[in-house]
Amino acid sequence: MTTAAGPWASVVALVASLLLAGCGEQTEAEAPPPRPVRVITVDKGQGGQLVTFTGQVEAQDQAALSFRVGGRMIERSANVGDQVKAGQVVARLDPQNALNTLRSARAALTAAESQLVTAANTFERQDRLIANGFTTRANHDAARTAQQAAQSAVDDAEAQLKIAEDNVGYTDLVADAPGTVTARGAEPGEVVQAGQMILQLARKGGRDAVFDVPAQMLRSSPADAVITVSLSDDPGVTATGRVREVAPQADPVTRTFRVRVGLDNPPEAMRLGATVDGRVRLSNDPMIEIPASALTAANGKPAVWVVDTSSQTVALRNIEVGSFSPAEVGVASGLSAGEVVVTAGVQALHPGQKVRLLGAGS
Numbered sequence: 001m002t003t004a005a006g007p008w009a010s011v012v013a014l015v016a017s018l019l020l021a022g023c024g025e026q027t028e029a030e031a032p033p034p035r036p037v038r039v040i041t042v043d044k045g046q047g048g049q050l051v052t053f054t055g056q057v058e059a060q061d062q063a064a065l066s067f068r069v070g071g072r073m074i075e076r077s078a079n080v081g082d083q084v085k086a087g088q089v090v091a092r093l094d095p096q097n098a099l100n101t102l103r104s105a106r107a108a109l110t111a112a113e114s115q116l117v118t119a120a121n122t123f124e125r126q127d128r129l130i131a132n133g134f135t136t137r138a139n140h141d142a143a144r145t146a147q148q149a150a151q152s153a154v155d156d157a158e159a160q161l162k163i164a165e166d167n168v169g170y171t172d173l174v175a176d177a178p179g180t181v182t183a184r185g186a187e188p189g190e191v192v193q194a195g196q197m198i199l200q201l202a203r204k205g206g207r208d209a210v211f212d213v214p215a216q217m218l219r220s221s222p223a224d225a226v227i228t229v230s231l232s233d234d235p236g237v238t239a240t241g242r243v244r245e246v247a248p249q250a251d252p253v254t255r256t257f258r259v260r261v262g263l264d265n266p267p268e269a270m271r272l273g274a275t276v277d278g279r280v281r282l283s284n285d286p287m288i289e290i291p292a293s294a295l296t297a298a299n300g301k302p303a304v305w306v307v308d309t310s311s312q313t314v315a316l317r318n319i320e321v322g323s324f325s326p327a328e329v330g331v332a333s334g335l336s337a338g339e340v341v342v343t344a345g346v347q348a349l350h351p352g353q354k355v356r357l358l359g360a361g362s
Helices: 002-029 096-132 137-169 215-220
Strands: 035-041 050-059 062-066 071-076 089-093 172-174 179-184 197-203 207-213 227-231 238-246 257-264 275-281 288-291 296-298 301-308 313-318 320-324 328-333 340-344 355-361
Touching: 035 301, 050 179, 050 197, 071 197, 089 197, 096 137, 207 215, 207 238, 207 275, 215 257, 227 257, 288 340, 296 313, 340 355
Parallel strands: 035 355
Antiparallel strands: 035 340, 050 207, 050 275, 062 197, 071 089, 089 172, 179 197, 207 257, 227 238, 227 275, 238 257, 288 328, 296 301, 301 313, 301 340, 320 328
């Protein structure tokens, strides 16, 4: 029995040794190679994120010209794009009703003045009679009251006459300042109401570049920032300006705020309604900027993978984001100039992993 078991024991030992050797070779083969990653060496930028918004040129002062009385418009002598002068008549209403009212007011004043003359003469007679004792105090008081009533009627008639005269003048729509017509609200032949916009006038003078800006950008923008404005179809035509007005309430649909930038000496090519681009830096403090693709999350906070160049391993580090755009992220804290950050392949890394650097440009 002992002699028969000897050869089988030798075979079993040989097979076990071969299996162990194979497992060792497999373990060595499964050791992962360093993962290739794309990186950059970070550095502080020149002073914050540069953002661009698109808007349009508008007049700083726009007015809606309208009649102060209603009626049928018989003439409109200005159209969109026309230049008008101060005092120029730009539209007219049919004045017939106003002229009839004026004639009625004049007749009422004439009648009231006649009544006043009669009442004044009556009171003068009563005044002389009571001085001589030939009339009663009641007659004297009645004459005085009649004179006062007649005087009040004259005052009322004069006021009505002034209103009628003004209404005749209001049938002419007059431009109160020079400017350019930018819109019209009624055509000749229409019956218009008092206060209805007939023409919209961009008064001659300053121009604004108007933009719709998110609230985050308003908070990040430095005070009294100089904004560079250029034509969208011709970037060589530029002007500068500062924020002149910010809407106190956000648009209910877009949740953006209307910002008006007063332009300093805009060129003639920046006509009313032209599409323009405005550029401004959100912060004057230098800030490290990294590609948005480098951003990940750890512990519910923004983070990046930082490479230890001596050991060629990565570590996850939380950062504080100062600004954000679809292309770049401004880092307020958490990184130092000269550190190497992974910009591509961040989803497949784990702390302490060996990496192979594909690019380390700043």
